[in-house]
Amino acid sequence: MTSQxxxxxxxxxxxxxxxxxxxxxxxxxxxxLIFGFFFLxxxxxxxxxxxxxxxxxxxLSNFRTAIQEPYRTGFINSIKIGVFSAAIAAFPxxxxxxxxxxxxxxxxxxxxxxxxxxxxxxxxxxxxxxxYAALGIxxxxxxxxxxxxxxxxSGTFSLGSFxxxxxxxxxxxxxLMIIVFSPAIVSLRREWSEAARNLGxxxxxxxxxxxxxxxxxxxxxxxxxxxxxxxxxxATANALTVGNLPLTPLQIGGLLDGNVSAAQLNLGKxxxxxxxxxxACAVIPYLAIQRxxxxxxxx
Amino acid sequence: MAxxxxxxxxxxxxxxxxxxxxxxxxxxxxxxxxxxxTPATGGYGWTHYHWAISEEDFFHYxxxxxxxxxxxxxxxxxxxxxxxxWIHLSDSKIRGIIDGLSLLPxxxxxxxxxxxxxxxxxEFVQNTVLELPFLYFVLALPYAYRSLDIGLNSIPLxxxxxxxxSAGANWLRTIISVIIPVIRGSVMATIALxxxxxxxxxxxxxxxxxxxxxxxxxxxxxxxxxxxxxxSMMSLIIPFIILTAVTLVIxxxxxxxxx
Amino acid sequence: MSSKSLSLRNISKRFGTVNALDNFNxxxxxGELVALLGPSGCGKTTALRVVAGLxxxxxxxxxxxxxxxxxxxxxxxxxxxxxxxxSLFPNLTVxxxxxxxxxxxxxxxxxxxxxxxxxxxxVGLDSHNKxxxxxxxxxxxxxxxxxxxxxxxPEILLLDEPLSALDAQVRVNLREEIRRLQxxxxxxxxxxxxxxxxxMAVSDRVGVMNHGVLEQIDSPDTLYNKPSSTFVASFVxxxxxxPTQISNxxxxxxGIKVVALKRGQESGNVYALVRPESIEVSRVxxxxxxxxxxxxxxxxxxxxxxxxxxxxxxxALMPSHYSGDLHPGEEVNLHxxxxxxxxxNV
Numbered sequence: 001m002t003s004q005x006x007x008x009x010x011x012x013x014x015x016x017x018x019x020x021x022x023x024x025x026x027x028x029x030x031x032x033l034i035f036g037f038f039f040l041x042x043x044x045x046x047x048x049x050x051x052x053x054x055x056x057x058x059x060l061s062n063f064r065t066a067i068q069e070p071y072r073t074g075f076i077n078s079i080k081i082g083v084f085s086a087a088i089a090a091f092p093x094x095x096x097x098x099x100x101x102x103x104x105x106x107x108x109x110x111x112x113x114x115x116x117x118x119x120x121x122x123x124x125x126x127x128x129x130x131x132y133a134a135l136g137i138x139x140x141x142x143x144x145x146x147x148x149x150x151x152x153x154s155g156t157f158s159l160g161s162f163x164x165x166x167x168x169x170x171x172x173x174x175x176l177m178i179i180v181f182s183p184a185i186v187s188l189r190r191e192w193s194e195a196a197r198n199l200g201x202x203x204x205x206x207x208x209x210x211x212x213x214x215x216x217x218x219x220x221x222x223x224x225x226x227x228x229x230x231x232x233x234x235a236t237a238n239a240l241t242v243g244n245l246p247l248t249p250l251q252i253g254g255l256l257d258g259n260v261s262a263a264q265l266n267l268g269k270x271x272x273x274x275x276x277x278x279x280a281c282a283v284i285p286y287l288a289i290q291r292x293x294x295x296x297x298x299x
Numbered sequence: 300m301a302x303x304x305x306x307x308x309x310x311x312x313x314x315x316x317x318x319x320x321x322x323x324x325x326x327x328x329x330x331x332x333x334x335x336x337t338p339a340t341g342g343y344g345w346t347h348y349h350w351a352i353s354e355e356d357f358f359h360y361x362x363x364x365x366x367x368x369x370x371x372x373x374x375x376x377x378x379x380x381x382x383x384x385w386i387h388l389s390d391s392k393i394r395g396i397i398d399g400l401s402l403l404p405x406x407x408x409x410x411x412x413x414x415x416x417x418x419x420x421x422e423f424v425q426n427t428v429l430e431l432p433f434l435y436f437v438l439a440l441p442y443a444y445r446s447l448d449i450g451l452n453s454i455p456l457x458x459x460x461x462x463x464x465s466a467g468a469n470w471l472r473t474i475i476s477v478i479i480p481v482i483r484g485s486v487m488a489t490i491a492l493x494x495x496x497x498x499x500x501x502x503x504x505x506x507x508x509x510x511x512x513x514x515x516x517x518x519x520x521x522x523x524x525x526x527x528x529x530x531s532m533m534s535l536i537i538p539f540i541i542l543t544a545v546t547l548v549i550x551x552x553x554x555x556x557x558x
Numbered sequence: 559m560s561s562k563s564l565s566l567r568n569i570s571k572r573f574g575t576v577n578a579l580d581n582f583n584x585x586x587x588x589g590e591l592v593a594l595l596g597p598s599g600c601g602k603t604t605a606l607r608v609v610a611g612l613x614x615x616x617x618x619x620x621x622x623x624x625x626x627x628x629x630x631x632x633x634x635x636x637x638x639x640x641x642x643x644x645s646l647f648p649n650l651t652v653x654x655x656x657x658x659x660x661x662x663x664x665x666x667x668x669x670x671x672x673x674x675x676x677x678x679x680x681v682g683l684d685s686h687n688k689x690x691x692x693x694x695x696x697x698x699x700x701x702x703x704x705x706x707x708x709x710x711x712p713e714i715l716l717l718d719e720p721l722s723a724l725d726a727q728v729r730v731n732l733r734e735e736i737r738r739l740q741x742x743x744x745x746x747x748x749x750x751x752x753x754x755x756x757x758m759a760v761s762d763r764v765g766v767m768n769h770g771v772l773e774q775i776d777s778p779d780t781l782y783n784k785p786s787s788t789f790v791a792s793f794v795x796x797x798x799x800x801p802t803q804i805s806n807x808x809x810x811x812x813g814i815k816v817v818a819l820k821r822g823q824e825s826g827n828v829y830a831l832v833r834p835e836s837i838e839v840s841r842v843x844x845x846x847x848x849x850x851x852x853x854x855x856x857x858x859x860x861x862x863x864x865x866x867x868x869x870x871x872x873x874a875l876m877p878s879h880y881s882g883d884l885h886p887g888e889e890v891n892l893h894x895x896x897x898x899x900x901x902x903n904v
Contacts, residue, residue: 030378031397034374034433035400035437038436038437039412042420096319099311115539115543117491126513126516126532129527133334134333135326139330139333192647195641200710202633214649235501235505239520248410256506273411275411
């Protein structure tokens with residue numbers, strides 16, 4: 001009696017397991033496989049290899065080198081350009097997003113969204129050449145500015161300098177801010193400003209007590225994302241600088257190409273891991289704040 | 300002071316658009332002016348554009364970038380649509396995990412990802428250009444996933460699929476002829492976004508030593524900077540026009556109406 | 559409490575080509591609760607928003623106790639408003655929300671929080687004062703919104719479909735509570751809704767609006783029993799429209815002649831307007847032949863839907879214990895229980 005039940009129990013349990021697997025996990029398999037192989041695996045391997053010495057023993061020396069010169073300056077410059085380019089673009093971008101979302105009609109909003117998307121995503125190299133043409137020594141914009149009494153090239157300015165890159169970066173940072181900050185504006189309900197007015201608040205009081213407190217977390221979050229974007233930008237910097245401005249992404253690119261040789265084979269991997277850590281410090285808070293403010297929108 | 304007075308005269312939206320317009324179009328027009336200069340005669344002409352499109356490589360790389368982007372879009376839709384539909388229907392516990400995974404590429408700088416990719420894949424993967432669409436898929440994933448997720452959230456997915464299933468459609472048919480048409484707005488957005496991103500991707504491509512249209516432009520610039528600028532102008536303006544036209548033609552989803 | 563009267567004089571408001579309000583007039587007495595009822599797009603919400611100052615009228619005056627406030631900005635008007643939903647500030651706690659109006663009036667912190675707690679007690683939420691609004695249910699949120707609108711002792715309370723986003727049961731409870739509070743505080747109130755049952759249940763007077771015009775404003779009873787227009791008659795409650803002819807001031811309905819109550823120059827072919835509860839269905843012989851299509855049991859009463867030989871569909875509402883043996887498909891006779899009926903032109 002007992003043995004019969006047990007004999008039947010095993011296949012039943014197996015079938016139940018199969019059914020539950022099919023229902024709960026099977027459809028995720030293609031996604032997990034592809035994502036795992038093409039993303040998680042390379043990142044895991046990158047981290048693993050960054051701890052290996054030239055003869056494949058565990059070591060921290062890659063990281064020790066990574067935080068010394070010239071790589072230390074690379075990190076400082078990259079962080080600086082991330083911070084400054086975010087600081088320059090965040091407020092104007094937020095303001096533009098506010099006016100476009102609250103006063104623009106649907107066609108305008110969609111057109112701006114598309115244009116911002118193109119500028120923020122497909123910028124890169126074409127952007128660099130565009131600025132070379134516009135603000136290079138022979139550029140028309142340079143001539144116009146000179147005519148207006150501002151000679152860009154009277155000092156040490158070049159597009160490959162820190163200031164030059166800041167100008168070019170703002171060209172994708174500002175659209176990026178418009179894209180990522182717009183949802184926060186949309187989630188600001190008209191009822192809130194109307195309720196505030198009804199309760200006796202003038203415009204100033206509404207912004208101080210309600211509007212700014214509601215938008216501020218998103219604003220900070222989006223600024224963090226902009227930092228990460230400026231910090232890790234490669235294409236534009238690669239096309240415009242000529243080795244005069246050490247930036248971590250360019251240093252990694254140089255090591256990867258073999259243009260620069262280092263005593264430690266896995267130094268580039270360690271630099272990559274440090275970049276991931278810095279970038280994560282900005283992007284993870286961004287994601288967390290976005291998720292938290294999504295709660296208000298639901299109810 | 301003067302600014303404050305102007306603020307009152309100009310409605311804020313008009314002022315915003317004016318400043319944005321100056322910001323975007325002044326460098327662009329200025330670059331355009333540069334690209335039609337002909338040093339030989341000192342005047343203007345389409346010399347560099349003619350040169351660009353008469354280059355055999357021009358169409359070769361446009362073709363290559365286009366089909367790679369097409370494959371990326373295909374991979375994205377084939378993987379994401381069924382996975383997301385299933386996640387939304389089953390309320391599975393792993394939804395949170397997959398949501399989180401889909402955002403992970405935002406955290407990783409592309410340069411670091413490129414280093415990882417270079418040291419990880421077996422040779423048969425590294426030797427085919429088809430590795431690129433899969434990597435582009437990863438780069439586009441945070442945006443593509445979110446866009447489809449929002450689309451699926453805004454429709455009564457459960458009711459729709461149960462209705463289709465009880466009317467005799469199998470899962471494939473349900474997805475193709477019921478679900479995708481209902482969320483076509485966000486599907487189109489996903490396609491546009493993934494396509495644009497793949498078409499313009501430079502960092503990963505160049506670091507993995509592949510040649511596509513964007514990397515070819517930098518190669519051209521070494522010999523013929525004016526030609527490279529002409530090509531850059533085309534590659535900024537053409538997607539601008541196409542995508543703007545496409546979004547204005549697609550009707551806005553009525554679900555996202557604002558009060 | 560310093561409640562005031564409200565009057566709207568010849569208000570017009572256009573949105574593009576749409577006339578939201580067309581020479582609109584309304585008087586609300588001190589301490590009175592007046593509901594504005596109408597189909598969507600009839601202008602009722604616009605009227606409320608003009609009163610609140612959230613919309614500027616093109617023409618006409620808004621007066622509070624005889625004083626013209628048409629040009630006063632919204633934040634100086636001293637009116638409390640409850641919105642449809644989602645109007646609570648998500649960055650403030652429940653008590654900070656309720657105290658917001660007093661804060662704007664520079665009442666010190668101690669006093670305004672004390673007042674806020676008093677009001678939260680009135681709406682039964684005093685234990686929730688430290689929570690954030692997204693932790694509350696929809697009904698609780700609207701209670702807080704009500705407390706917030708009343709906390710600074712407004713001259714006039716404005717309710718913009720405050721119950722429409724809630725579940726049926728919560729809705730009934732909350733509307734009773736609104737009425738109870740309004741009566742005890744004596745606040746002059748304007749209540750906009752598309753739900754006639756809601757309007758009838760809580761108001762002193764109900765104004766029915768259509769196309770930006772006030773069709774009729776009267777007590778719920780008058781509105782129901784003596785509608786002044788066909789629109790009001792058919793919008794408020796259910797109304798049968800029975801085709802008949804008028805002659806010598808009488809109409810014949812189901813073989814019985816009754817007095818026709820004319821409002822204008824109705825003559826010849828007309829519709830007699832008869833409420834379902836004024837029609838009886840029975841097997842007793844008569845001239846009102848009909849066939850039962852369905853009978854819906856609704857508790858104390860039942861709704862019987864019949865079709866007459868000429869094809870018109872008639873609804874009759876009868877006590878359930880008189881109609882229990884009537885079944886679909888049965889041939890019956892209809893009788894009218896009134897001796898005068900409203901008529902309207904075909």
